[in-house]
Amino acid sequence: MLRKDRQSEPAAKSASGDQEEQAQQHSDAFAAEEPFNPQTAMILWRMRTPLIILICVYAIAILGLVLIPGVDDQGRPWHMSFFHAFYLVSYTATTIGFGEIPYPLTDAQRMWVLITIYMTVVAWFYAIGSILALVQDPVYQQARKQSRFKKEVSRLNESFYLVCGLGETGYEIVRALSNEHYRAIVIEKNADSLLDHNVHYLPEYVPVLIADASIPKYLKMAGIAKDNCKGVIAATASDEINLKVAISSKLLHPHIMVVCRSDIQSYEENMRSFDTDFVVNPFHTFATIFSMLLHSPSMHMIFNWLTGAPDSQLNQDEEPLRLAHGSWILCGYGRFGKMLYRKMLKHGIETAILEADESICEQFRNDFPEHADKVITGSGVDAATLGRAGITGAVGIIAGTNDDSNNLSIIMTARQLNPDIFVVARQNMHDNTELFERSEADLVMQPREIIARIIRAQLLNALLIPFLLKASKQDEQWINVVVSRMIAVIGDRKPYVWTSIIDEENAPALIRALQLGRKVCLRCLATDPAARNHQLECVALLHERNGRKTLMPDDEIELQPGDKILFCGKREARNAMQWSMQVMSSLNYVMTYESEPESYIWRKFGRRYRGEERRRQPRQ
Numbered sequence: 001m002l003r004k005d006r007q008s009e010p011a012a013k014s015a016s017g018d019q020e021e022q023a024q025q026h027s028d029a030f031a032a033e034e035p036f037n038p039q040t041a042m043i044l045w046r047m048r049t050p051l052i053i054l055i056c057v058y059a060i061a062i063l064g065l066v067l068i069p070g071v072d073d074q075g076r077p078w079h080m081s082f083f084h085a086f087y088l089v090s091y092t093a094t095t096i097g098f099g100e101i102p103y104p105l106t107d108a109q110r111m112w113v114l115i116t117i118y119m120t121v122v123a124w125f126y127a128i129g130s131i132l133a134l135v136q137d138p139v140y141q142q143a144r145k146q147s148r149f150k151k152e153v154s155r156l157n158e159s160f161y162l163v164c165g166l167g168e169t170g171y172e173i174v175r176a177l178s179n180e181h182y183r184a185i186v187i188e189k190n191a192d193s194l195l196d197h198n199v200h201y202l203p204e205y206v207p208v209l210i211a212d213a214s215i216p217k218y219l220k221m222a223g224i225a226k227d228n229c230k231g232v233i234a235a236t237a238s239d240e241i242n243l244k245v246a247i248s249s250k251l252l253h254p255h256i257m258v259v260c261r262s263d264i265q266s267y268e269e270n271m272r273s274f275d276t277d278f279v280v281n282p283f284h285t286f287a288t289i290f291s292m293l294l295h296s297p298s299m300h301m302i303f304n305w306l307t308g309a310p311d312s313q314l315n316q317d318e319e320p321l322r323l324a325h326g327s328w329i330l331c332g333y334g335r336f337g338k339m340l341y342r343k344m345l346k347h348g349i350e351t352a353i354l355e356a357d358e359s360i361c362e363q364f365r366n367d368f369p370e371h372a373d374k375v376i377t378g379s380g381v382d383a384a385t386l387g388r389a390g391i392t393g394a395v396g397i398i399a400g401t402n403d404d405s406n407n408l409s410i411i412m413t414a415r416q417l418n419p420d421i422f423v424v425a426r427q428n429m430h431d432n433t434e435l436f437e438r439s440e441a442d443l444v445m446q447p448r449e450i451i452a453r454i455i456r457a458q459l460l461n462a463l464l465i466p467f468l469l470k471a472s473k474q475d476e477q478w479i480n481v482v483v484s485r486m487i488a489v490i491g492d493r494k495p496y497v498w499t500s501i502i503d504e505e506n507a508p509a510l511i512r513a514l515q516l517g518r519k520v521c522l523r524c525l526a527t528d529p530a531a532r533n534h535q536l537e538c539v540a541l542l543h544e545r546n547g548r549k550t551l552m553p554d555d556e557i558e559l560q561p562g563d564k565i566l567f568c569g570k571r572e573a574r575n576a577m578q579w580s581m582q583v584m585s586s587l588n589y590v591m592t593y594e595s596e597p598e599s600y601i602w603r604k605f606g607r608r609y610r611g612e613e614r615r616r617q618p619r620q
Helices: 015-033 038-046 048-067 082-093 107-136 138-154 168-179 216-221 239-252 265-273 282-295 297-307 335-346 358-367 369-374 383-388 404-417 430-438 447-460 464-471 476-490 508-515 571-582 584-590 600-616
Strands: 160-164 183-188 208-210 229-234 257-261 278-280 328-331 351-355 375-377 396-399 422-426 443-445 496-501 538-545 548-551 564-569
Touching: 038 048, 038 107, 038 138, 048 082, 048 107, 082 107, 107 138, 138 208, 138 216, 160 168, 160 239, 168 183, 168 447, 216 239, 229 239, 229 447, 239 257, 239 265, 257 447, 265 278, 278 447, 282 297, 282 335, 282 443, 282 447, 297 447, 297 464, 297 476, 328 335, 328 404, 335 351, 351 358, 351 369, 358 369, 358 375, 369 375, 383 404, 396 404, 404 422, 404 430, 447 464, 464 538, 464 548, 476 538, 476 564, 496 571, 508 571, 508 584, 538 571, 564 571, 571 584
Parallel strands: 160 183, 160 229, 183 208, 229 257, 257 278, 328 351, 328 396, 351 375, 396 422, 422 443
Antiparallel strands: 496 564, 538 548, 538 564
């Protein structure tokens, strides 16, 4: 699921790569120097010489026909006019051949026409060759693509997200947005990523700009300064580029939401220093997930259900992952290993560390002198080192180095020495997915999948992350009740998650009912607007009011303007809920109120009719 990011270019570039880079530089130069469209500037620049040659050849040919005398039908000397000369040269140069007009040509004129034919044919060959060379020029093609891209962005009046980077993470984010019918614009530096991740098959059209997202000019070209740009997602594999994107975004559009991925702690702190809205560190996130698994296997299952791919299926017969408490072995004490070790210390799990770098081992001994005997110098790929770490008595092992080959070797060696051991593996490259599947690791950490899950949840349902963090602090019994309620409504389908906001834009009917003084409870939203005796197949997970969040809110809670409710269930339930939130007659039906007409005319007619009915009633 995670592969090596294409954003990082190799030191030795191929000839095609050099050509693309040169084309990009030329295109940048044109965009900076030309006062008008770079595409028009290139056409005028490249076609200047062919056009001058064509004009000169036509002028000479026309002038020769005008000066050379001919003979009219009476045998008198006659000179061709400029109009007739231009007409004759035009159809002669294009090899159409309408004959000799208006009078038969003399031998001198025919000799000049022969010269004209060869001159114009050669000139046209040169011009056509220049046109073909221009069309195939990567500089011109880049200018055309940028011009077309700017037109697409300028015509986009809907709200959209700007995604920087179309690797595994970026593509999953764009696909999730498109499936929910949000518009997205992509900036990707490497054109090859379009072959690996074809965005043209998505439900919504996605404009793509091949450029470096760290350059502010391209962010502006992609519409970052537009009012309908809802947010920027920096999802490249380079923390440096993501940092530049975050800084540029906050300067170009100060109030825009910025979400960044970061693998390095220093860059993450830098991003947070200027109020980046959300920073996702895959190692910190997985450590939290691992801690969740240690605390409650059922909570880990809920996390997988709510943050998984939208089109995934559930296997209700699958048992939750359960980690045995005992001694563990952690291979690799880098960024990933450090995060996990802190969580394991917090849960009181005895852990032996294998690290090939002696300087890192020494640093560990200085940081944790009370656990200095727990670190062993070695990679863990050989049986001897694993034996020193106590592989035969260990209940679990974590292959967490930054090399997939070493991680796979650690898994295979550990399985041979202890077939029942629980294996956690770190997969760095997406291309090795099949190998890790065949290794039968119990839990695989894929950085890009984790980043895509968290960013997808943050963009589409901002309440989902707070729910997971708050729910993970509950006891196992409470979590099991939540699992049972979710299974009861979703069956074997992945739960669809959405957030209902009680405001004028999203729930006009409900706001109107509140203004009329009616009490609308949460149960009304979960009632089927087509059959009020049935409840929609959904579960309310979290209720937020004025910053206060309540887990699993009661059905009788009274709603107020500004409330936000996180639901999970079937997509059909969400669609049905929209009727109760937006259509007054549907809301009246589920609340057992008398239905009211929606249009002004019918409301006036209804009031008049009810008034007449009251007047007809006999007085007591």
